[in-house]
Amino acid sequence: MKSIATLGPEHSQSWQAAVQYDNKAEIRLYPHVKALLDAFAAHEVEYAVLPVYNTREGEKKQYFRFFDQIKSGYWVDNVILHSTLSLGVFDEETTGADLRLLVGKREAFNQCEEFIENRLPGVTELSVQDIEQAVADIRREGATKGKAVIDSAETLNALGLRIVEREVAPHNRTRYAVLGHSLAPVTGYDATTLITEPLDDRVGILVDILSEFSRRGINIADMRTENDIKTQKLRIYLEAEGHIQTDTLASALAHIESRVIQQQGMIRVLGSFPRVDMRTKYIKSFGFIGTGAMSRWFADRLESEGYEVALTGRSTALRPEEMVRQVDVVVVCVPISVTSAIVRQYGPLIGPGKALILLAGESEETIKAALASTNDEVEIMLMHNLWGPQAATMKDKNAIMVRTPRSGMFCSEFEAFLYKHGADIYHDSPSKHDLLMGIGQKLPTLISVALAMTLHDNGITSEDIASHCTLTSLYPILAMSRVHSQNPRTYAEIMSTAGDSRKIVVDFAKNLQRVIDMADAASIAGLCDVIDANAGHLSESFLQARMQQAKAVDEVLGRMM
Structure with a gap:
């Protein structure tokens, strides 16, 4: 029979937590933490359960002093007790x-x-x-x-x-750490706690440590710092998402010790365990219609947050019509040209109290189709991610959210998931989204394709371009290269979007012809007036900020030319 040490007496909250962890185990009660930890260290019991955090009280005691008392074993699990x-x-x-x-x-x-x-x-x-x-x-x-x-x-x-x-x-919950003598196995939804020894002073050491996690896409769930009582040197407690036996987390800690702290043995891993979330999650499961690379990209990250995820499509054993009845949130992630048709096909099957999230690059018509084909009690939201499946993380990537009057708590939870992973979130109306996507995606893609066609028509080779480009003229060449080195279907879909993005292209063509006519007429003064008017509309602050970016890009490009 499993034996668990905890704080007495019987029926105390610690006793209840131990019973909740394993109601068939032998519960051994101790009067205070020292006696409990002494028994655990002596292997008199297999596990120890003791409180570490309360939603009303905060941490039960300083982690640094608390874990200094633990000389052996690992933090292997957690119990969340709703205290009455x-x-x-x-x-x-x-x-x-x-x-x-x-x-x-x-x-x-x-x-x-x-x-x-x-x-x-x-x-x-x-x-x-x-x-x-x-x-x-x-x-x-x-x-x-x-x-x-x-x-x-x-x-x-x-x-x-x-x-x-x-x-x-009310709302009183206490987190209990479960200590065991062996490291817990990997589950795929884990967290790792660690604590540093007293660190020597170095400018920016805390920021540098956190940066190593951030650039690898590792979220920090908790962090505390304290000056060591004896030395007054900084100590850091961290709880990071991921298991210590995964390559990503293990490499981060190894790099921090060798390159940031520059001393070995300064990080002590307290343990890894199934991740605990003190916040309430309303969504349990996501189901994707679409099995492409972007669907799999999001599915992997949702699974890392503990959600159940199903991918369905034309060739999967689980059919979309079955999936939509089983999950909390249906996600449509298919080519832009067929999104509305897919929504009209499967939208009527989504039951009330669920959500439909559209991962799409065209908003107005897609949302109209979703609102018209689903039950009034189904949440609706569109998200346009401005990155592809090659991206390592969402950090600093733009995510455009188009909420509707039927966007509710499921939609908000999905948005919180994006925010947690570092996405920069912007909110648009359907028409504004499509108009801005004309500038951000459709027009640049059309220009890139037309530019490549023009090079072909005039017999200009890639070698000719390299020898005659300035840094400024290199920008559209880079965009052209990007479009023509990836999946052509993606860019064909972008160019074919309807809605207000088409207005951007039509207006651009009209203005381009106007500028061509003025240039052919050698209207220098008129062209200067156009440029001055444009600069006034763009604003001085915008132009200065973009020029700073351009100079940074120029510096990189200059080294490569």
Whole structure:
């Protein structure tokens, strides 16, 4: 039988957490943390369960001092206990107005501080370590009138007290660390905790450490710093997403020790465990219609966040019509030209209380199709990601969100997922999205394709271009090369989008012809007036910011020419 050490007495919150972790295990109770950890270190028990964080109280004690007491073993799992702290009295006739003495543990008083201040002002608080013993002492003395106890409802009931107020600390959850003697295996949805030894002073060391995680796309779930009591040197506690046995996290820690801290043995891994999220998640599952590279890219990252993900398409065993009935959120990720048709085909099958998220580059017509073909209780939102499946992370990539009157908590949770992974999020109306995509995607792609056609028509080779380009003229050449070195279907779809993006192309063609006519007529003054008017519309601040970017690009390109 598995043995678990935790803090007593029986029915205490720590005891409840241990039972929640394994209700068939032998629970051994200890009066304080030192005795518990001594028993664990001596291998008298297989596991230890003890509190490390409370949503109302914060960390139970400084992690640095807490983990310094643990000389062996690993943090292998977590238990989240929803604490039902209540107020109990000894006598039937006692009311809140009669109370003069409130008995409880120090952490219970901290968690119930708001309730005590508002409902029991002026009542004397008596902090005790053993509630069971304190209750027995009060009964033995016989002076029970005007006295009350704050503890879990289970403990109050077990001690025979009458509960007069329940849930005196709502939204009260405590995180318990489970310690074991062996490192937990990889699950795919893990986190790793680590702590540094006291670090020598170095400018920017904290920023540099965090940068190593950030550039690898590793999210930091928790971080705390403290000056070591003896040396007053900086110590850092981190909880990072991922398992220590994965290459990404292991390489990050190795690089931090060798290149950032520049001392070996300065990082101690406390453990890896299935990731715990103190925040509420409403979505359990996503289902994709479309099995392309972009669908798989998003699926991998959603699975890393603990969501169940299904990919469906023309050749999958699981059919889309089956999938939409099983998942919380349906994601359509197919070529732009067929998105609306797919939505009209499968939208009617999505049940109320679910969501439809459209990963598409055309907004207005796609959203109209979604709103018309789905139940009124289905959430609808469009997301246009301005990156492809070659991107390593979402960090600093643009994500355009087009919310609708039916975008709700599922849509917000998906948006929070993008934000967490570093995407820069912008909100547009359907028409504004399509208009701006005419500038951002459709027009540049059309120009790139037309430029390549022009080179062909005039017999200009790639060698000719390289020898005659300035840094400024190289920009459109680079865009042209990018378009012609990737999947042509992607860019053909972009050029074929409807909506207001077409207006951008038509207006550009009209203005291009106007400029050509002025240039053919040698209207220097007229062309200067056009450029000055354009500069005024673009604004001085915009032009200065873009010139700074251009200079940075020029510096890189200049080294490559």
